[in-house]
Amino acid sequence: MALAAASSAAQQGRIEERFSERASSSILLVYDGQRVEPGLERILLAALERAYADLVRDFGSGPVEKVVVVVYAERDFQTVTHAPSWADGLFDGKVRVPARGITGVTPELLSVLRHEMTHSFVHFRTRGRAPTWLHEGLAQLEEGKAAAPFAPALSSAYAARGTFGLSALEGGFASFSASQARGGYAISLAAAEMLRDTRGFGALAHFLDRLGEGGRVEEAMRAELRADYRRLESDLADWLSRRAR
Numbered sequence: 001m002a003l004a005a006a007s008s009a010a011q012q013g014r015i016e017e018r019f020s021e022r023a024s025s026s027i028l029l030v031y032d033g034q035r036v037e038p039g040l041e042r043i044l045l046a047a048l049e050r051a052y053a054d055l056v057r058d059f060g061s062g063p064v065e066k067v068v069v070v071v072y073a074e075r076d077f078q079t080v081t082h083a084p085s086w087a088d089g090l091f092d093g094k095v096r097v098p099a100r101g102i103t104g105v106t107p108e109l110l111s112v113l114r115h116e117m118t119h120s121f122v123h124f125r126t127r128g129r130a131p132t133w134l135h136e137g138l139a140q141l142e143e144g145k146a147a148a149p150f151a152p153a154l155s156s157a158y159a160a161r162g163t164f165g166l167s168a169l170e171g172g173f174a175s176f177s178a179s180q181a182r183g184g185y186a187i188s189l190a191a192a193e194m195l196r197d198t199r200g201f202g203a204l205a206h207f208l209d210r211l212g213e214g215g216r217v218e219e220a221m222r223a224e225l226r227a228d229y230r231r232l233e234s235d236l237a238d239w240l241s242r243r244a245r
């Protein structure tokens with residue numbers, strides 16, 4: 001879930017030096033060969049390939065370089081990433097996910113992999129310049145989540161404060177408490193879903209490209225999404241009120 005700067009290279013090196021690798025044309029899977037059951041790495045790589053193909057359909061293209069996916073045993077994931085306790089995956093240039101015992105590709109593991117792989121697509125497309133709300137919103141959409149369950153709570157928060165505080169979610173969520181993170185993820189998901197529904201994924205892809213050219217977030221928004229933060233928030237409030245009924 002979380003986005004983070006790369007963590008201690010020394011610590012990663014110690015844990016990953018015994019790892020095995022398996023590559024396809026678009027993905028490099030790095031895994032703990034002593035903990036992954038024999039044959040499972042092929043199933044994992046095939047699942048990653050399917051997720052990658054789905055993302056290429058939405059985004060139009062994938063990263064130029066292979067997406068590196070590192071699968072850790074649960075304990076090693078915490079040691080290497082120092083991820084907040086609420087995170088069930090991490091993207092810091094590589095996709096890093098913990099897997100309990102790694103005995104199968106569960107639906108939960110698949111949705112974490114789809115989520116984190118979306119971060120690598122967004123990161124590549126924007127050259128690392130995407131605001132966090134856009135990263136987390138698109139990642140949750142690609143996971144298959146929808147904002148409807150959060151609509152009543154988000155609508156009443158907006159009614160009380162007059163803002164969703166979206167512009168304050170451009171930076172990372174890593175320092176957030178679990179409840180702040182939940183709120184941040186819900187708003188991010190709703191914003192991305194509203195933009196997909198009202199502007200289309202094509203416009204979102206152009207928005208990503210525009211961000212990659214280095215302009216300010218709001219300039220790119222005006223150019224590609226017919227909105228600044230104020231307009232985006234009022235569109236979001238309207239869109240949510242239709243879902244909160």
Ligand SMILES: [Zn+2]
Nearest residue numbers: 001002136139
């Ligand atoms: Zn995320």
